[in-house]
């Protein structure tokens with residue numbers, strides 16, 4: 326081969342490589358250039374509680390695999406599985422002792438592979454939970470780290486001398502109560518744990534930690550995983566000088582002083598690290614979902630990255646801080662998310678917060694309100710992340726006795742803080758004992774509402790919460806305006822009814838949500854939005870009185886949802 330030709334060939338190879346790399350980053354799935362995770366509906370599965378295939382009272386991977394038909398039929402495109410790695414279960418899997426295996430209580434790596442293959446057949450992607458801030462003390466890295474001050478892994482965690490005998494290095498408080506520092510008598514130093522004592526923080530300033538953790542993501546990408554939900558990502562870095570945090574007035578629900586986590590939360594280094602993690606994800610056309618607890622729009626915006634080069638889907642928990650049905654507050658939060666310029670991510674419940682059914686329910690119209698909430702967050706512009714059982718109207722089932730509490734937060738905070746067991750109860754599959762979740766006594770008790778709110782029963786009832794979710798998700802997948810349309814807030818002065826258009830080309834979808842307990846009649850003038858002579862056709866409604874004659878007169882029952890197609 327001539328020198329010149331050789332040169333040209335390698336140039337071609339470089340161009341080809343560059344092309345295929347950039348393609349991996351931006352492989353569009355539709356004419357709008359969307360990527361798969363923009364059109365997908367995500368669904369969080371808490372594996373302990375989803376489906377128990379081997380009768381030990383704890384859910385498992387084979388259980389999940391047995392429910393893929395259900396998930397597909399529901400309209401789910403990707404499942405995020407909360408941690409199922411080997412773990413002492415101090416925080417129910419969020420204390421990982423091996424990132425590259427499956428805990429025997431959930432199955433084996435082979436079971437995972439079977440699940441991944443089955444899921445692929447169903448066109449359902451798998452997202453793993455990446456607990457990257459901390460490990461279990463039983464992880465081999467920590468065992469070595471704690472073995473001596475000079476061990477190979479000593480600097481993989483955050484070890485410091487106390488200020489004085491019996492006095493921790495600084496005033497930082499653990500999210501699980503008490504000091505964030507644990508004294509280790511063997512080596513005479515403290516280690517840092519933002520969460521439980523059984524969750525020592527990794528030292529992300531150490532390049533060896535970074536490399537090992539990036540390799541963990543590669544391990545799962547190679548096994549067919551389509552991305553990660555990044556656990557506690559706000560907390561990856563700490564001020565190396567360990568400044569004390571400013572103390573605020575009052576105490577928190579665990580009895581500790583309130584504190585501004587100025588020196589151990591959302592440090593700028595988090596963003597540098599995320600850019601690197603994203604590069605690895607892009608090589609695999611994968612998505613990163615952030616557990617991002619932001620308190621304002623700028624913080625949320627930052628997580629997307631200046632050049633959309635950090636987290637594709639930072640969850641907007643500010644949306645969940647609206648803890649009552651309030652058209653004004655939701656409108657403001659949607660505007661907030663929209664104003665970041667990023668692709669919004671809407672969540673209304675997860676394994677760390679009381680179920681939306683209770684948070685928004687008024688005790689009398691909870692099913693209508695569950696549909697109302699679905700009518701909102703599944704029609705907004707952005708990606709929704711559902712939580713298992715939300716589609717049934719599953720309710721919280723908080724423990725009533727301290728001895729029944731399993732969650733470390735509930736144990737520390739009882740009785741003011743009952744912990745998170747209530748939102749983690751078994752999935753309600755049918756009306757048989759234990760809601761069809763397990764042949765054995767489940768690890769957490771099912772609430773008695775499973776008699777009325779379960780998959781089998783709700784599939785038989787045309788008006789059930791589940792049927793509503795199914796109709797809505799089907800619509801969302803088919804409708805170009807719901808997938809691609811922009812978000813246009815309407816009638817913004819109405820404090821009872823939240824309304825908006827999802828506008829796309831010559832069509833739009835109108836969404837009207839009555840957030841009040843009183844019937845409402847509203848009138849829309851869409852000429853400013855380009856629909857002066859609009860034709861309207863109902864797509865989905867929970868109102869019993871047929872709401873629409875014309876856009877000038879839309880009548881809605883209490884808590885009703887009305888969704889219509891509007892065309893020019």
Ligand code: GLC
Pocket residue numbers: 416419420456520556557616676677
């Ligand atoms: C995240 C998880 C939560 C866990 C914590 C510590 O907030 O969602 O369940 O307790 O991280 O890993």
